[in-house]
Amino acid sequence: MDLGLQKRLAARILKTSVSKIVFDVNSLSQIKDAITSSDVKALIRKSIIAKKSINLQSRVRARKNLVQKKKGRRKGMGSRKGSKNSRTPGKTQWIRRVRIQRAFLKLLHDKGLIDSKTYKGIYLKSKGGFFRSRRHIKMYMEEHELIKHGTQ
Secondary structure, eight states, X not given: OOOHHHHHHHHHHHTXXXXXXXXXXXXXXXXXXXXXXXXXXXXXXXXXXXXXXXXOOOOHHHHHHHHHHHTTOSOSGGGOOSOHHHHSOHHHHHHHHHHHHHHHHHHHHHHTSSOHHHHHHHHHHHHTTOOSSHHHHHHHHHHTTOOSSSOO
16 A cells, blocks of 8 residues: 555644654554545544654763762863852852851850850951861961860
8 A cells, every 4th residue: 555645744744754654554544545634634633643753862871970970970170161160159159168167156156165255356257258167267266275175
């Protein structure tokens, strides 16, 4: 059976290539009888004539790479696009740093290891970006002997 006409009509209706049209093997006699566009449309509605699903790209490798990225792999210099500040903005880095420092100062103050005057002074220094890290605050307080009794 030559079903070229039906394939061509179906391709035009479904807006795809002739090679992407698939017929239901059990209903070939019905397809052969369909000679007008409306006949073919009716068969498409009944799912006797269908369009092949498009071949998408395989996600196997992508999923594998995502598993590795979750483990912390694939983050070397060669995989990076953008500067250090575009990957984590400077402001975000600053916010993280200051929050950690403020929490540390609050802990020391609540435990009574530093008095209010020292707390305020170091708090303002922290706000001004004087300290690099929590450890830097510890070093500063040890050098200037600001902690009352022992280190935390």
